[in-house]
């Protein structure tokens with residue numbers, strides 16, 4: 001297990017370096033001077049030179065790469081070109097909002113999705129199963145921002161139960177929670193459908209396995225058969241998907257954050273791209289990549305804990 | 317003659333499939349007495365596994381019992397509530413499956429599963445269940461039972477897993493043990509060891525054993541009585557010596573003639589029974605074996621054969637056998 005863990009973490013670090021390198025290369029390969037692009041056509045040469053210096057673009061390329069790696073490794077992601085604030089500060093300010101949104105959205109989707117998937121298996125072949133199937137496909141195909149707009153219309157504008165925009169008053173948990181409901185609903189609802197389908201499919205596959213028959217042959221009650229013997233194996237692909245899911249849910253948070261006017265990584269990065277604020281864009285992408293790799297690696301380690309066969313394959 | 321512990325009486329079962337049904341068992345009657353080993357033989361697809369599964373009430377969801385009863389220690393188990401049926405399993409009757417590779421969950425240790433399987437043994441603490449499981453592993457010949465308890469199934473060899481599966485079944489102290497091809501997935505040496513083990517355990521525990529196999533050598537080694545199945549019917553039932561020395565049903569004769577262990581040495585090649593099993597979705601009106609039988613007459617094709625008694629514990633389903 002330890003060897004497997006070390007290998008997975010090493011792999012994650014290699015990937016992270018590759019991504020950093022690719023990002024750096026991207027900045028240099030894109031035609032034009034980033035400083036000129038950022039300042040627009042009417043900028044004076046002095047201003048451009050100042051910005052170039054501030055962005056570190058006048059150093060030799062290898063030095064720049066070295067600085068970038070070195071700084072990133074020590075947690076320094078550079079400074080915002082415009083506000084001069086450290087990029088990491090901004091990320092740390094906005095990221096918790098996005099993370100809370102993503103985790104809440106995925107959290108309720110997981111609970112409901114697994115429940116619906118199990119329900120479909122328990123009542124397989126019946127009307128319930130078929131209705132759940134239609135419902136899931138429906139949920140998967142509706143885009144999150146459409147749900148968001150309808151949710152605002154119904155719950156915020158007509159019923160006035162919940163706020164339409166913002167992230168709530170800082171320090172007031174109640175208002176923050178109320179502000180979280182609609183975005184988390186809009187962001188998670190598609191995942192309910194996905195997860196219900198996935199859990200149903202993998203559970204059905206597992207229920208046909210011989211060891212399920214063995215468990216039944218020893219007269220284990222059905223709840224033990226389903227939850228201890230079937231779900232434990234069937235959940236493995238779900239965990240793998242969840243890791244990817246959190247990554248994609250964080251990136252699709254951009255839409256939902258925009259619709260709900262919620263400060264978060266999505267709004268930070270869209271703003272930075274519009275202003276060609278390279279340090280912020282690069283810092284944010286790097287941060288998100290690191291976070292994503294962390295989640296995926298953690299999920300792989302969890303899977304290896306749940307499924308002893310995985311770690312043995314790696315051992316050989 | 318003692319009372320049977322498990323009996324199947326006139327059992328008919330079919331599988332619902334798209335566009336019809338497969339008559340997998342037709343009027344099967346068979347019984348096994350305490351301490352007896354009953355073998356079920358027959359070629360692939362004749363319904364052996366279905367019969368074994370029906371005995372322990374584990375047929376698939378598309379199976380439907382159309383008539384008959386299954387009696388375990390005097391009770392008609394098909395008439396019991398699902399909960400009562402479930403509680404009989406793993407207490408009075410237990411099963412060992414063909415494929416030891418997949419019979420255990422891959423994500424739980426062998427020990428954890430052996431403890432789980434004792435679910436229906438009331439009044440035992442978890443620690444006690446663990447100790448019983450460990451002792452039983454030692455009993456079935458695992459050299460380091462404590463180590464094996466903590467292993468995952470894929471970390472044990474096929475033979476060790478099959479031993480563990482037998483241990484699991486015996487933990488229940490069942491009155492009947494059903495083994496569906498317990499040695500088919502194993503190599504010859506392993507097979508001999510498992511057969512030896514089953515015989516030993518049977519002598520110690522005195523449980524009745526129903527063993528499904530297409531390996532006649534296993535039957536000769538292990539069984540007291542044999543039921544030969546063909547196309548969902550028991551075509552001949554006989555004590556094991558009588559069956560091997562004096563097979564009466566033409567199908568049994570053909571089957572014995574096919575057994576590689578008996579003839580390979582003599583002729584150096586494998587004969588096979590010509591023809592195929594009849595289509596079980598529309599079984600023939602006459603004898604099922606008529607199309608492949610060397611001595612079939614018009615009567616065989618026209619009318620269902622009678623069950624002819626051939627002495628104690630002996631009968632055959634055939635027009636052409638003489639009592």
Ligand SMILES: Nc1ncnc2c1ncn2[C@@H]1O[C@H](COP(=O)(O)OP(=O)(O)OP(=O)(O)O)[C@@H](O)[C@H]1O
Pocket residue numbers: 331332333338340358359360361362363364365366367376378530596
């Ligand atoms: N779940 C099922 N649904 C439909 N048909 C089935 C099902 N299980 C078995 N059958 C059919 O029922 C018949 C008897 O099958 P069974 O598995 O009992 O045979 P068997 O004698 O055990 O064969 P084998 O030696 O190959 O294990 C076969 O024709 C088989 O195709």
Ligand SMILES: [Mg+2]
Pocket residue numbers: 364365366
């Ligand atoms: Mg079979």
